[in-house]
């Protein structure tokens with residue numbers, strides 16, 4: 001498949017007489033996709049029922065006349081002000097009980113039936129009118145962005161009670177499952193059950209976990225309703241643009257109904273805003289972004305998309321406006337980010353946005369063009385990618401040698417009971433992903449209900465609090481080396497009890513008998529290399545002991561292909577574990593310089609220099625932001 005480029009365009013922000021010139025310049029640049037419409041509700045329907053769709057039709061036709069394909073966004077992330085008059089209780093409510101205000105976006109509650117019906121209504125109107133024109137769809141915009149999945153509204157409370165009633169059938173069954181005898185928390189009726197905010201002490205973790213499952217289901221349902229409305233009038237593929245490090249809803253479940261998973265890649269914003277990396281790391285990569293964060297999400301969304309179809313719907317083209325600090329990218333990084341996405345299989349990389357806006361919250365956010373329409377620095381880099389794409393026949397994709405299991409429900413279990421500050425599921429997964437990448441390995445991310453691990457040499461399953469039966473069966477059948485743990489292996493029967501539970505992994509006789517969490521200044525060194533940090537388990541069982549710590553604790557135990565890891569590994573310990581697993585799997589690895597990352601895409605190997613300095617690697621010197629393939 002030929003890789004393509006696009007941009008995000010807001011015709012409603014600009015006088016109509018410049019649309020045609022914009023379309024010409026987009027096409028001349030070599031873009032083929034333009035996303036429009038996703039925040040335009042107040043212009044599409046200025047008052048309830050008063051539709052004004054002609055301007056959008058003219059904008060779409062102007063773009064299509066220049067050969068551009070349109071991704072039409074449904075405008076439901078930004079309900080207009082009149083919507084509040086119609087549905088005063090549609091606002092999401094925060095965990096302090098305060099309704100979230102109008103005046104930005106994403107203020108709706110996923111559980112509000114009236115708002116969901118409005119969202120379906122406007123989607124149906126757009127699908128009917130533009131179903132034949134849209135070459136692809138985007139539903140809503142960035143679910144969960146601005147902390148918007150959890151809502152403690154009356155609508156959410158009612159819906160949660162219904163959800164619980166369906167799940168447990170009787171209050172007794174719920175009391176039993178949640179362990180409500182503790183602290184006399186037993187209920188006589190579902191109507192007594194509140195949302196798990198504003199409790200005096202910590203809410204029952206089973207209650208909190210069910211609220212997270214419920215909230216995720218509400219997102220899935222909200223999305224599915226719009227997808228159905230689109231499908232009734234259009235055969236074009238449907239997508240949603242997910243975000244970075246957003247774990248509050250299950251993207252695999254949401255993605256099931258859509259062809260394309262897209263995500264919005266803001267490498268510099270994410271480094272500042274969503275990373276625990278130490279200050280020196282943030283300083284070194286301030287203009288390049290974290291060397292692994294984008295790649296992780298590329299691999300994740302390849303797994304979320306149907307048949308591996310995924311896009312970058314929004315690519316940072318210059319400084320953004322929303323992180324604590326917003327530096328400009330190092331020259332060459334916009335090109336590197338684009339090629340990195342293609343190397344991981346993106347069909348399209350679409351820059352956010354075409355032209356910088358001279359007003360509003362995003363006044364200082366760069367586009368491909370400056371507000372005066374002169375080219376901004378990202379423009380030339382996009383043009384370079386266009387020229388390079390002409391010379392590149394295709395980027396093929398093949399199964400990676402390494403599988404990394406990633407699960408949203410595990411993230412919720414860790415969040416509900418972290419047991420220690422800093423014990424965060426994403427952080428653990430990302431540490432391991434980074435460790436694998438530093439060895440030059442290409443990785444597929446796999447959901448926890450994966451049935452088949454065939455073809456992988458190494459499978460890593462960190463922090464999966466509950467291992468579903470299906471995955472257990474796949475592990476038993478796999479030929480791969482499998483590294484499991486820490487905090488893994490509760491049986492599905494125990495799934496409402498997030499916490500330290502004995503692993504129940506057939507063929508691996510290891511039991512966790514105790515869990516402790518560690519202050520950041522008390523790592524426990526491991527004999528030979530590295531240390532256990534943050535999370536440490538005491539292990540018993542008959543499996544072979546592979547590693548012990550200086551206190552005599554067992555760190556890793558193995559039976560055949562299966563290894564259990566009873567602690568959070570620091571980079572040194574992780575490297576040792578992964579090198580051993582590679583050796584046992586017969587899997588070749590590289591010793592990469594710190595700034596270099598590689599990605600094997602079918603027969604082509606891409607090499608990226610994420611550092612600010614030139615790096616010598618395999619007989620050539622890569623400049624800062626350098627990309628090489630061959």
Ligand code: GAL
Nearest residue numbers: 141142145264266320352365
């Ligand atoms: C994204 C969002 C866009 C725009 C952009 C700015 O999160 O989808 O609408 O706000 O950030 O970086």
